[in-house]
Amino acid sequence: MPLPPLSESAIILGADAADWREAVRLAGRALVASGAARPGYADEMIRMIDEHGPYVVIAPGLALAHARPGPEVLADGLAVVTLATPVAFGHPHNDPVSVVLGLAISSVSAHLESIAELANVFNDSSAIADLAAAKTADEVMRIMGSSE
Amino acid sequence: MKIVAICGAGIGSSGILKVNAERVLKRLGLEADVTAAHLGSLLTDSADAQIILTSAEFVDAIGKTFADVIVIENYFDTDELSRKLEAALG
Structure with missing residues:
Protein backbone atom coordinates (compact mmCIF):
# COMPACT_ATOMS: atom_id res chain seq x y z
CA MET A 1 0.00 0.00 0.00
CA PRO A 2 1.40 3.44 -0.89
CA LEU A 3 1.86 6.33 1.50
CA PRO A 4 -1.20 8.46 2.15
CA PRO A 5 -1.33 10.96 -0.71
CA LEU A 6 0.97 13.98 -0.48
CA SER A 7 -0.17 16.79 -2.74
CA GLU A 8 1.64 20.02 -3.47
CA SER A 9 -0.99 21.94 -1.50
CA ALA A 10 0.02 19.99 1.62
CA ILE A 11 3.64 21.13 1.49
CA ILE A 12 4.76 24.27 3.36
CA LEU A 13 8.45 25.13 3.14
CA GLY A 14 10.58 27.39 5.32
CA ALA A 15 7.68 28.41 7.54
CA ASP A 16 7.96 30.53 10.65
CA ALA A 17 6.58 29.00 13.83
CA ALA A 18 7.12 30.53 17.26
CA ASP A 19 6.62 27.23 19.08
CA TRP A 20 5.60 23.60 18.56
CA ARG A 21 1.90 24.43 18.73
CA GLU A 22 2.23 26.79 15.81
CA ALA A 23 4.28 24.22 13.93
CA VAL A 24 1.57 21.57 14.42
CA ARG A 25 -1.08 24.13 13.41
CA LEU A 26 0.77 24.65 10.14
CA ALA A 27 0.67 20.90 9.52
CA GLY A 28 -3.07 21.01 10.24
CA ARG A 29 -3.52 23.91 7.82
CA ALA A 30 -1.65 21.96 5.13
CA LEU A 31 -3.93 18.94 5.65
CA VAL A 32 -6.96 21.23 5.34
CA ALA A 33 -5.54 22.78 2.16
CA SER A 34 -5.20 19.35 0.55
CA GLY A 35 -8.70 18.30 1.58
CA ALA A 36 -7.59 15.61 4.04
CA ALA A 37 -8.90 17.20 7.24
CA ARG A 38 -11.19 19.78 8.77
CA PRO A 39 -9.70 22.76 10.65
CA GLY A 40 -10.40 21.07 14.00
CA TYR A 41 -7.88 18.32 13.25
CA ALA A 42 -5.02 20.63 14.27
CA ASP A 43 -6.54 20.92 17.75
CA GLU A 44 -6.74 17.14 17.97
CA MET A 45 -3.10 16.73 17.01
CA ILE A 46 -2.14 19.32 19.63
CA ARG A 47 -4.31 17.58 22.21
CA MET A 48 -2.46 14.29 21.62
CA ILE A 49 0.81 16.01 22.49
CA ASP A 50 -0.68 17.90 25.45
CA GLU A 51 -2.02 14.60 26.75
CA HIS A 52 0.89 12.27 26.07
CA GLY A 53 3.94 14.50 25.74
CA PRO A 54 6.32 15.05 22.84
CA TYR A 55 6.50 11.40 21.78
CA VAL A 56 5.55 12.43 18.22
CA VAL A 57 9.16 13.57 17.83
CA ILE A 58 10.09 10.11 16.67
CA ALA A 59 13.56 10.87 15.30
CA PRO A 60 16.09 13.72 15.62
CA GLY A 61 14.54 16.80 14.01
CA LEU A 62 11.30 15.08 12.92
CA ALA A 63 7.80 15.23 14.41
CA LEU A 64 4.99 13.01 13.14
CA ALA A 65 1.91 14.97 14.18
CA HIS A 66 -1.31 12.95 14.06
CA ALA A 67 -4.49 12.15 15.91
CA ARG A 68 -6.82 9.18 15.76
CA PRO A 69 -9.31 8.68 12.94
CA GLY A 70 -12.48 10.67 13.57
CA PRO A 71 -14.95 13.18 12.17
CA GLU A 72 -12.20 15.76 11.60
CA VAL A 73 -10.55 13.48 9.04
CA LEU A 74 -11.96 13.72 5.52
CA ALA A 75 -9.49 11.49 3.67
CA ASP A 76 -6.13 9.82 4.17
CA GLY A 77 -3.45 12.41 3.70
CA LEU A 78 0.05 13.50 4.51
CA ALA A 79 1.50 16.99 4.93
CA VAL A 80 5.09 18.18 5.10
CA VAL A 81 6.05 21.40 6.89
CA THR A 82 9.64 22.58 7.12
CA LEU A 83 10.56 25.32 9.57
CA ALA A 84 12.84 28.28 8.93
CA THR A 85 13.92 28.08 12.57
CA PRO A 86 13.62 24.72 14.34
CA VAL A 87 11.36 24.61 17.42
CA ALA A 88 11.59 22.57 20.61
CA PHE A 89 8.82 20.10 21.46
CA GLY A 90 10.35 19.24 24.82
CA HIS A 91 11.67 15.87 23.70
CA SER A 98 12.83 21.23 11.70
CA VAL A 99 10.41 18.94 9.82
CA VAL A 100 6.80 18.34 10.88
CA LEU A 101 4.83 15.65 9.10
CA GLY A 102 1.06 15.82 9.46
CA LEU A 103 -0.79 12.54 9.10
CA ALA A 104 -4.54 12.11 8.74
CA ILE A 105 -5.96 8.62 8.59
CA SER A 106 -9.59 7.69 8.13
CA SER A 107 -9.39 4.15 9.48
CA VAL A 108 -6.82 2.32 11.56
CA SER A 125 19.07 8.57 7.69
CA SER A 126 19.63 11.48 5.29
CA ALA A 127 15.91 11.94 4.54
CA ILE A 128 15.18 14.35 7.41
CA ALA A 129 18.09 16.67 6.59
CA ASP A 130 17.21 16.49 2.89
CA LEU A 131 13.60 17.48 3.65
CA ALA A 132 14.69 20.32 5.94
CA ALA A 133 16.90 21.66 3.15
CA ALA A 134 14.38 21.20 0.32
CA LYS A 135 13.63 24.39 -1.59
CA THR A 136 10.73 23.22 -3.75
CA ALA A 137 7.65 21.04 -3.38
CA ASP A 138 9.01 18.82 -6.16
CA GLU A 139 12.10 18.07 -4.11
CA VAL A 140 9.93 17.15 -1.14
CA MET A 141 7.79 14.84 -3.27
CA ARG A 142 10.90 13.16 -4.63
CA ILE A 143 12.34 12.56 -1.15
CA MET A 144 8.98 11.24 0.02
CA GLY A 145 8.82 8.96 -2.99
CA SER A 146 5.51 10.52 -4.12
CA SER A 147 6.68 11.47 -7.59
CA GLU A 148 7.87 8.05 -8.71
CA MET B 1 6.78 -14.42 21.28
CA LYS B 2 4.60 -11.36 21.39
CA ILE B 3 5.78 -7.77 21.14
CA VAL B 4 3.50 -4.73 21.46
CA ALA B 5 4.41 -1.24 20.20
CA ILE B 6 2.58 1.47 22.13
CA CYS B 7 1.88 5.11 21.32
CA GLY B 8 -0.84 7.62 22.15
CA ALA B 9 -2.97 7.11 19.06
CA GLY B 10 -1.95 3.62 17.98
CA ILE B 11 -1.61 4.66 14.38
CA GLY B 12 1.49 6.70 13.67
CA SER B 13 4.51 6.10 15.80
CA SER B 14 3.52 2.64 17.01
CA GLY B 15 2.97 1.65 13.39
CA ILE B 16 6.50 2.69 12.51
CA LEU B 17 7.87 0.85 15.53
CA LYS B 18 5.98 -2.28 14.49
CA VAL B 19 7.29 -2.16 10.93
CA ASN B 20 10.88 -1.56 11.95
CA ALA B 21 10.76 -4.12 14.78
CA GLU B 22 9.57 -6.74 12.29
CA ARG B 23 12.45 -5.86 9.99
CA VAL B 24 14.99 -6.09 12.77
CA LEU B 25 13.62 -9.39 14.07
CA LYS B 26 13.81 -10.86 10.61
CA ARG B 27 17.40 -9.72 10.32
CA LEU B 28 18.15 -11.31 13.68
CA GLY B 29 16.42 -14.51 12.57
CA LEU B 30 13.79 -14.25 15.31
CA GLU B 31 10.09 -14.83 15.04
CA ALA B 32 7.60 -12.70 16.90
CA ASP B 33 4.11 -11.38 16.59
CA VAL B 34 4.36 -7.57 16.68
CA THR B 35 1.21 -5.51 17.31
CA ALA B 36 0.72 -1.73 17.19
CA ALA B 37 -1.53 -0.45 19.95
CA HIS B 38 -2.45 2.69 21.82
CA LEU B 39 -2.59 3.30 25.55
CA GLY B 40 -6.35 2.76 25.62
CA SER B 41 -6.03 -0.77 24.28
CA LEU B 42 -2.83 -1.59 26.11
CA LEU B 43 -4.33 -3.82 28.78
CA THR B 44 -5.98 -6.18 26.33
CA ASP B 45 -3.23 -6.06 23.72
CA SER B 46 -0.30 -6.51 26.03
CA ALA B 47 -1.70 -9.01 28.53
CA ASP B 48 0.51 -11.78 27.15
CA ALA B 49 3.29 -9.69 25.61
CA GLN B 50 6.92 -10.37 26.45
CA ILE B 51 8.15 -7.02 25.21
CA ILE B 52 6.62 -3.55 24.99
CA LEU B 53 8.27 -1.03 22.66
CA THR B 54 7.49 2.62 23.33
CA SER B 55 8.71 6.18 23.99
CA ALA B 56 9.86 7.44 27.36
CA GLU B 57 6.61 9.44 27.70
CA PHE B 58 4.52 6.30 28.05
CA VAL B 59 6.55 4.33 30.57
CA ASP B 60 4.66 5.70 33.58
CA ALA B 61 1.29 5.22 31.93
CA ILE B 62 2.12 1.62 31.06
CA GLY B 63 2.74 1.01 34.73
CA LYS B 64 3.29 -2.43 36.17
CA THR B 65 3.72 -5.18 33.62
CA PHE B 66 5.42 -8.54 33.28
CA ALA B 67 6.76 -7.48 29.89
CA ASP B 68 10.17 -5.96 29.29
CA VAL B 69 9.56 -2.29 28.49
CA ILE B 70 12.03 -1.04 25.88
CA VAL B 71 12.26 2.73 25.31
CA ILE B 72 13.14 3.73 21.75
CA GLU B 73 14.56 7.19 21.03
CA ASN B 74 14.92 7.23 17.25
CA TYR B 75 12.13 5.22 15.64
CA PHE B 76 13.94 5.07 12.32
CA ASP B 77 17.25 3.87 13.72
CA THR B 78 17.05 0.13 13.15
CA ASP B 79 20.47 -0.31 14.76
CA GLU B 80 19.11 1.09 18.02
CA LEU B 81 16.09 -1.21 17.80
CA SER B 82 18.27 -4.17 16.99
CA ARG B 83 20.63 -3.50 19.88
CA LYS B 84 17.83 -3.05 22.41
CA LEU B 85 15.80 -6.02 21.21
CA GLU B 86 18.85 -8.27 21.26
CA ALA B 87 19.72 -7.17 24.76
CA ALA B 88 16.18 -7.90 25.96
CA LEU B 89 15.99 -11.26 24.23
CA GLY B 90 19.54 -12.37 24.93
Missing part, protein backbone atom coordinates in the same frame (compact mmCIF):
# COMPACT_ATOMS: atom_id res chain seq x y z
CA PRO A 92 14.64 14.60 25.72
CA HIS A 93 16.69 13.43 22.71
CA ASN A 94 15.24 14.51 19.40
CA ASP A 95 14.76 18.29 19.71
CA PRO A 96 14.83 20.71 17.97
CA VAL A 97 12.38 19.87 15.21
CA SER A 109 -6.95 -0.98 9.71
CA ALA A 110 -6.07 0.35 6.28
CA HIS A 111 -3.29 2.30 7.70
CA LEU A 112 -0.44 0.23 9.03
CA GLU A 113 0.85 -0.77 5.63
CA SER A 114 1.06 2.81 4.45
CA ILE A 115 3.05 3.59 7.59
CA ALA A 116 5.50 0.94 6.46
CA GLU A 117 6.19 3.19 3.50
CA LEU A 118 7.01 6.07 5.84
CA ALA A 119 9.53 3.78 7.52
CA ASN A 120 11.03 3.06 4.09
CA VAL A 121 11.50 6.78 3.44
CA PHE A 122 12.98 7.66 6.82
CA ASN A 123 15.08 4.59 7.50
CA ASP A 124 17.36 6.41 5.09
Whole structure:
Protein backbone atom coordinates (compact mmCIF):
# COMPACT_ATOMS: atom_id res chain seq x y z
CA MET A 1 0.00 0.00 0.00
CA PRO A 2 1.40 3.44 -0.89
CA LEU A 3 1.86 6.33 1.50
CA PRO A 4 -1.20 8.46 2.15
CA PRO A 5 -1.33 10.96 -0.71
CA LEU A 6 0.97 13.98 -0.48
CA SER A 7 -0.17 16.79 -2.74
CA GLU A 8 1.64 20.02 -3.47
CA SER A 9 -0.99 21.94 -1.50
CA ALA A 10 0.02 19.99 1.62
CA ILE A 11 3.64 21.13 1.49
CA ILE A 12 4.76 24.27 3.36
CA LEU A 13 8.45 25.13 3.14
CA GLY A 14 10.58 27.39 5.32
CA ALA A 15 7.68 28.41 7.54
CA ASP A 16 7.96 30.53 10.65
CA ALA A 17 6.58 29.00 13.83
CA ALA A 18 7.12 30.53 17.26
CA ASP A 19 6.62 27.23 19.08
CA TRP A 20 5.60 23.60 18.56
CA ARG A 21 1.90 24.43 18.73
CA GLU A 22 2.23 26.79 15.81
CA ALA A 23 4.28 24.22 13.93
CA VAL A 24 1.57 21.57 14.42
CA ARG A 25 -1.08 24.13 13.41
CA LEU A 26 0.77 24.65 10.14
CA ALA A 27 0.67 20.90 9.52
CA GLY A 28 -3.07 21.01 10.24
CA ARG A 29 -3.52 23.91 7.82
CA ALA A 30 -1.65 21.96 5.13
CA LEU A 31 -3.93 18.94 5.65
CA VAL A 32 -6.96 21.23 5.34
CA ALA A 33 -5.54 22.78 2.16
CA SER A 34 -5.20 19.35 0.55
CA GLY A 35 -8.70 18.30 1.58
CA ALA A 36 -7.59 15.61 4.04
CA ALA A 37 -8.90 17.20 7.24
CA ARG A 38 -11.19 19.78 8.77
CA PRO A 39 -9.70 22.76 10.65
CA GLY A 40 -10.40 21.07 14.00
CA TYR A 41 -7.88 18.32 13.25
CA ALA A 42 -5.02 20.63 14.27
CA ASP A 43 -6.54 20.92 17.75
CA GLU A 44 -6.74 17.14 17.97
CA MET A 45 -3.10 16.73 17.01
CA ILE A 46 -2.14 19.32 19.63
CA ARG A 47 -4.31 17.58 22.21
CA MET A 48 -2.46 14.29 21.62
CA ILE A 49 0.81 16.01 22.49
CA ASP A 50 -0.68 17.90 25.45
CA GLU A 51 -2.02 14.60 26.75
CA HIS A 52 0.89 12.27 26.07
CA GLY A 53 3.94 14.50 25.74
CA PRO A 54 6.32 15.05 22.84
CA TYR A 55 6.50 11.40 21.78
CA VAL A 56 5.55 12.43 18.22
CA VAL A 57 9.16 13.57 17.83
CA ILE A 58 10.09 10.11 16.67
CA ALA A 59 13.56 10.87 15.30
CA PRO A 60 16.09 13.72 15.62
CA GLY A 61 14.54 16.80 14.01
CA LEU A 62 11.30 15.08 12.92
CA ALA A 63 7.80 15.23 14.41
CA LEU A 64 4.99 13.01 13.14
CA ALA A 65 1.91 14.97 14.18
CA HIS A 66 -1.31 12.95 14.06
CA ALA A 67 -4.49 12.15 15.91
CA ARG A 68 -6.82 9.18 15.76
CA PRO A 69 -9.31 8.68 12.94
CA GLY A 70 -12.48 10.67 13.57
CA PRO A 71 -14.95 13.18 12.17
CA GLU A 72 -12.20 15.76 11.60
CA VAL A 73 -10.55 13.48 9.04
CA LEU A 74 -11.96 13.72 5.52
CA ALA A 75 -9.49 11.49 3.67
CA ASP A 76 -6.13 9.82 4.17
CA GLY A 77 -3.45 12.41 3.70
CA LEU A 78 0.05 13.50 4.51
CA ALA A 79 1.50 16.99 4.93
CA VAL A 80 5.09 18.18 5.10
CA VAL A 81 6.05 21.40 6.89
CA THR A 82 9.64 22.58 7.12
CA LEU A 83 10.56 25.32 9.57
CA ALA A 84 12.84 28.28 8.93
CA THR A 85 13.92 28.08 12.57
CA PRO A 86 13.62 24.72 14.34
CA VAL A 87 11.36 24.61 17.42
CA ALA A 88 11.59 22.57 20.61
CA PHE A 89 8.82 20.10 21.46
CA GLY A 90 10.35 19.24 24.82
CA HIS A 91 11.67 15.87 23.70
CA PRO A 92 14.64 14.60 25.72
CA HIS A 93 16.69 13.43 22.71
CA ASN A 94 15.24 14.51 19.40
CA ASP A 95 14.76 18.29 19.71
CA PRO A 96 14.83 20.71 17.97
CA VAL A 97 12.38 19.87 15.21
CA SER A 98 12.83 21.23 11.70
CA VAL A 99 10.41 18.94 9.82
CA VAL A 100 6.80 18.34 10.88
CA LEU A 101 4.83 15.65 9.10
CA GLY A 102 1.06 15.82 9.46
CA LEU A 103 -0.79 12.54 9.10
CA ALA A 104 -4.54 12.11 8.74
CA ILE A 105 -5.96 8.62 8.59
CA SER A 106 -9.59 7.69 8.13
CA SER A 107 -9.39 4.15 9.48
CA VAL A 108 -6.82 2.32 11.56
CA SER A 109 -6.95 -0.98 9.71
CA ALA A 110 -6.07 0.35 6.28
CA HIS A 111 -3.29 2.30 7.70
CA LEU A 112 -0.44 0.23 9.03
CA GLU A 113 0.85 -0.77 5.63
CA SER A 114 1.06 2.81 4.45
CA ILE A 115 3.05 3.59 7.59
CA ALA A 116 5.50 0.94 6.46
CA GLU A 117 6.19 3.19 3.50
CA LEU A 118 7.01 6.07 5.84
CA ALA A 119 9.53 3.78 7.52
CA ASN A 120 11.03 3.06 4.09
CA VAL A 121 11.50 6.78 3.44
CA PHE A 122 12.98 7.66 6.82
CA ASN A 123 15.08 4.59 7.50
CA ASP A 124 17.36 6.41 5.09
CA SER A 125 19.07 8.57 7.69
CA SER A 126 19.63 11.48 5.29
CA ALA A 127 15.91 11.94 4.54
CA ILE A 128 15.18 14.35 7.41
CA ALA A 129 18.09 16.67 6.59
CA ASP A 130 17.21 16.49 2.89
CA LEU A 131 13.60 17.48 3.65
CA ALA A 132 14.69 20.32 5.94
CA ALA A 133 16.90 21.66 3.15
CA ALA A 134 14.38 21.20 0.32
CA LYS A 135 13.63 24.39 -1.59
CA THR A 136 10.73 23.22 -3.75
CA ALA A 137 7.65 21.04 -3.38
CA ASP A 138 9.01 18.82 -6.16
CA GLU A 139 12.10 18.07 -4.11
CA VAL A 140 9.93 17.15 -1.14
CA MET A 141 7.79 14.84 -3.27
CA ARG A 142 10.90 13.16 -4.63
CA ILE A 143 12.34 12.56 -1.15
CA MET A 144 8.98 11.24 0.02
CA GLY A 145 8.82 8.96 -2.99
CA SER A 146 5.51 10.52 -4.12
CA SER A 147 6.68 11.47 -7.59
CA GLU A 148 7.87 8.05 -8.71
CA MET B 1 6.78 -14.42 21.28
CA LYS B 2 4.60 -11.36 21.39
CA ILE B 3 5.78 -7.77 21.14
CA VAL B 4 3.50 -4.73 21.46
CA ALA B 5 4.41 -1.24 20.20
CA ILE B 6 2.58 1.47 22.13
CA CYS B 7 1.88 5.11 21.32
CA GLY B 8 -0.84 7.62 22.15
CA ALA B 9 -2.97 7.11 19.06
CA GLY B 10 -1.95 3.62 17.98
CA ILE B 11 -1.61 4.66 14.38
CA GLY B 12 1.49 6.70 13.67
CA SER B 13 4.51 6.10 15.80
CA SER B 14 3.52 2.64 17.01
CA GLY B 15 2.97 1.65 13.39
CA ILE B 16 6.50 2.69 12.51
CA LEU B 17 7.87 0.85 15.53
CA LYS B 18 5.98 -2.28 14.49
CA VAL B 19 7.29 -2.16 10.93
CA ASN B 20 10.88 -1.56 11.95
CA ALA B 21 10.76 -4.12 14.78
CA GLU B 22 9.57 -6.74 12.29
CA ARG B 23 12.45 -5.86 9.99
CA VAL B 24 14.99 -6.09 12.77
CA LEU B 25 13.62 -9.39 14.07
CA LYS B 26 13.81 -10.86 10.61
CA ARG B 27 17.40 -9.72 10.32
CA LEU B 28 18.15 -11.31 13.68
CA GLY B 29 16.42 -14.51 12.57
CA LEU B 30 13.79 -14.25 15.31
CA GLU B 31 10.09 -14.83 15.04
CA ALA B 32 7.60 -12.70 16.90
CA ASP B 33 4.11 -11.38 16.59
CA VAL B 34 4.36 -7.57 16.68
CA THR B 35 1.21 -5.51 17.31
CA ALA B 36 0.72 -1.73 17.19
CA ALA B 37 -1.53 -0.45 19.95
CA HIS B 38 -2.45 2.69 21.82
CA LEU B 39 -2.59 3.30 25.55
CA GLY B 40 -6.35 2.76 25.62
CA SER B 41 -6.03 -0.77 24.28
CA LEU B 42 -2.83 -1.59 26.11
CA LEU B 43 -4.33 -3.82 28.78
CA THR B 44 -5.98 -6.18 26.33
CA ASP B 45 -3.23 -6.06 23.72
CA SER B 46 -0.30 -6.51 26.03
CA ALA B 47 -1.70 -9.01 28.53
CA ASP B 48 0.51 -11.78 27.15
CA ALA B 49 3.29 -9.69 25.61
CA GLN B 50 6.92 -10.37 26.45
CA ILE B 51 8.15 -7.02 25.21
CA ILE B 52 6.62 -3.55 24.99
CA LEU B 53 8.27 -1.03 22.66
CA THR B 54 7.49 2.62 23.33
CA SER B 55 8.71 6.18 23.99
CA ALA B 56 9.86 7.44 27.36
CA GLU B 57 6.61 9.44 27.70
CA PHE B 58 4.52 6.30 28.05
CA VAL B 59 6.55 4.33 30.57
CA ASP B 60 4.66 5.70 33.58
CA ALA B 61 1.29 5.22 31.93
CA ILE B 62 2.12 1.62 31.06
CA GLY B 63 2.74 1.01 34.73
CA LYS B 64 3.29 -2.43 36.17
CA THR B 65 3.72 -5.18 33.62
CA PHE B 66 5.42 -8.54 33.28
CA ALA B 67 6.76 -7.48 29.89
CA ASP B 68 10.17 -5.96 29.29
CA VAL B 69 9.56 -2.29 28.49
CA ILE B 70 12.03 -1.04 25.88
CA VAL B 71 12.26 2.73 25.31
CA ILE B 72 13.14 3.73 21.75
CA GLU B 73 14.56 7.19 21.03
CA ASN B 74 14.92 7.23 17.25
CA TYR B 75 12.13 5.22 15.64
CA PHE B 76 13.94 5.07 12.32
CA ASP B 77 17.25 3.87 13.72
CA THR B 78 17.05 0.13 13.15
CA ASP B 79 20.47 -0.31 14.76
CA GLU B 80 19.11 1.09 18.02
CA LEU B 81 16.09 -1.21 17.80
CA SER B 82 18.27 -4.17 16.99
CA ARG B 83 20.63 -3.50 19.88
CA LYS B 84 17.83 -3.05 22.41
CA LEU B 85 15.80 -6.02 21.21
CA GLU B 86 18.85 -8.27 21.26
CA ALA B 87 19.72 -7.17 24.76
CA ALA B 88 16.18 -7.90 25.96
CA LEU B 89 15.99 -11.26 24.23
CA GLY B 90 19.54 -12.37 24.93
